[in-house]
Amino acid sequence: MPTKKLILLMLVVSLSLFVASFFGITWTFIILCNAVVLFATFLDLFLSPNKRQLSFERVLPQEMERDITYEVELKIENHSDKAIKFRFKDDLPQSFKRPFPYYGTAEKDRATIVTYETAAPVRGEYTINQLYFRYRSTLGLWEKQKTVNMEKTVKVIPDLTETKEYLENAQKFLLHEGVKIKKQNSSVGEFAKVRNYVVGDDPRKINWRQTAKLQEVMTNEYEPEHGKHITLLIDCGRMMGVELKRGNRLDKSLEAAIAVAAAALKKGDYVAVLAFSKGTKVYVPPGKGMEHLQTILKAVYNLKADAAESNYGVVLNYLQTVQKKRSLLLLFSDVKTFLHEESALAYLRRLRQRHVFLMIGIEDEELRKQIKKQPSDMQSTMVKSIAQQQMVFKKREKNRWEKQGLQMIEAKEENLAVTAISNYIDIINRGLL
Incomplete structure (x- = not known):
């Protein structure tokens, strides 16, 4: 596909020849100039890397939590001897955050890894299939497109932030409207452990043997039956x-x-x-x-x-x-x-x-x-x-x-x-x- 650069070049050449026509240039010269320009542009297209010299690998999580930002990694292998400037769009669902088009440069004869961020606000199962990749020729006059099939299924699950916070720090969830609720009948539950006494604990549960031994006030902790x-x-x-x-x-x-x-x-x-x-x-x-x-x-x-x-x-x-x-x-x-x-x-x-x-x-x-x-x-x-x-x-x-x-x-x-x-x-x- 022609780029804006090529279109601008052809407009400049055409305008120059149009102005020159008032000074008596021949049709032969006009045709020759257009032929030279077209030959140069097609030479630029011919010398650009072949599509088969490019390979791709996409890495993204199988599960994404709702509204949590994740990084998607795209590995671009350029097996040609020329560096290329590219832009691409990934086949993300419309509900996803879509930071496209993504612009970058792939160095010659090496692998380039690019990452972009996305987030999914709607739960469900989604299939991400094609990658639409475009890259420019050496002079930037032409642009080639390659559509890559890389089917991947992603599950968007509920946000587990609060679940993880509970598993890491359960005490945070023992407060309701500013009042500690971790209370239980003294006759209910089974012995769990001995710990340091804190303000609010039942004095009747103080373990006097451990208190005398450690010279610190210790209390017995009980938990409900499981x-x-x-x-x-x-x-x-x-x-x-x-x-x-x-x-x-x-x-x-x-x-x-x-x-x-x-x-x-x-x-x-x-x-x-x-x-x-x-x-x-x-x-x-x-x-x-x-x-x-x-x-x-x-x-x-x-x-x-x-x-x-x-x-x-x-x-x-x-x-x-x-x-x-x-x-x-x-x-x-x-x-x-x-x-x-x-x-x-x-x-x-x-x-x-x-x-x-x-x-x-x-x-x-x-x-x-x-x-x-x-x-x-x-x-x-x-x-x-x-x-x-x-x-x-x-x-x-x-x-x-x-x-x-x-x-x-x-x-x-x-x-x-x-x-x-x-x-x-x-x-x-x-x-x-």
């Missing part, structure tokens, strides 16, 4: 597709659910996962051990929010058939939508006799913003009034459900995982299972 059953319920209905600052409600719920699963599996509990909308979409039976986290991740990473409303009654009825053992039912859903489902209340009353139920949703920041906003005209006053009415309804219905032992909690999107894990640990430590 092997409890945790069932994570993930709503994939219409309201879970509502966009947030980063991703949507389903994205944040999945990331929080995986963090809770990691916390429970690390403590030796059994974890099951049930994702649903109109019906059951995914069910992962109870499993134990950190390897079960990969099973859960593979099952739920590609979940999408449906356009239909969730059918809580059908799902809770199905749950009674598959979960016979007493467990903690941790539901990630939209609280406001759930409160309108009176049919679910009958099923939950039966489930409550055997299981512990806790629902966690994402706080509606826009609703709180409208309530705090000072009205300036009639319209803003009406908006604030409706927002206050919605908040009163939500609080009234939540109180009605909580009186029947069905607890509901809302958290800010950035604190969803912390809130879920801290409440899970609180329930376990209080021996409610």
Whole structure:
């Protein structure tokens, strides 16, 4: 393909010959000049490296976490005796960050490695196939294109940042609304270890023998019995597709659910996962051990929010058939939508006799913003009034459900995982299972 440089050259030559024609130059001279220029350009094209002298290898991760930046490495082997200037576009999906075209230079008779950064904001499985590579001739008058087939499948999974943070520093997740919740009945749990006494520990658990021996105040630490059953319920209905600052409600719920699963599996509990909308979409039976986290991740990473409303009654009825053992039912859903489902209340009353139920949703920041906003005209006053009415309804219905032992909690999107894990640990430590 001709480059802008070649087109500009031909325009300059043509303009020069046009001006010279007024001074009586012959047609022979004009044809000869054009022939010389064309011969020079084709010679430049002929002497440029052949496509077969170029080979490519792309290296990118098989799994990418949502909205996390990764480096993709492209190895370009130039087997010719000429350096080339190139630009390329990779066949990334449109939802990916695409820093193209990418410009660079490949040295002669050697391999050149270039890297670019990309990020995927939407979960799912994607196929990255072709690479579109263009390089210029020595004089830059022509540009050759080579399309390379390099098929690669990439899975975009939920952001595991909070899961990794918990596994590295669990104490960070033991705080909820500024109050330490790692408390338990003194008669519940088994001895774990002896550690240094810190402010807030029960003085009755001081180990006086070790204190006298080490000349430091030491205390016994107990932990709950392991092997409890945790069932994570993930709503994939219409309201879970509502966009947030980063991703949507389903994205944040999945990331929080995986963090809770990691916390429970690390403590030796059994974890099951049930994702649903109109019906059951995914069910992962109870499993134990950190390897079960990969099973859960593979099952739920590609979940999408449906356009239909969730059918809580059908799902809770199905749950009674598959979960016979007493467990903690941790539901990630939209609280406001759930409160309108009176049919679910009958099923939950039966489930409550055997299981512990806790629902966690994402706080509606826009609703709180409208309530705090000072009205300036009639319209803003009406908006604030409706927002206050919605908040009163939500609080009234939540109180009605909580009186029947069905607890509901809302958290800010950035604190969803912390809130879920801290409440899970609180329930376990209080021996409610």
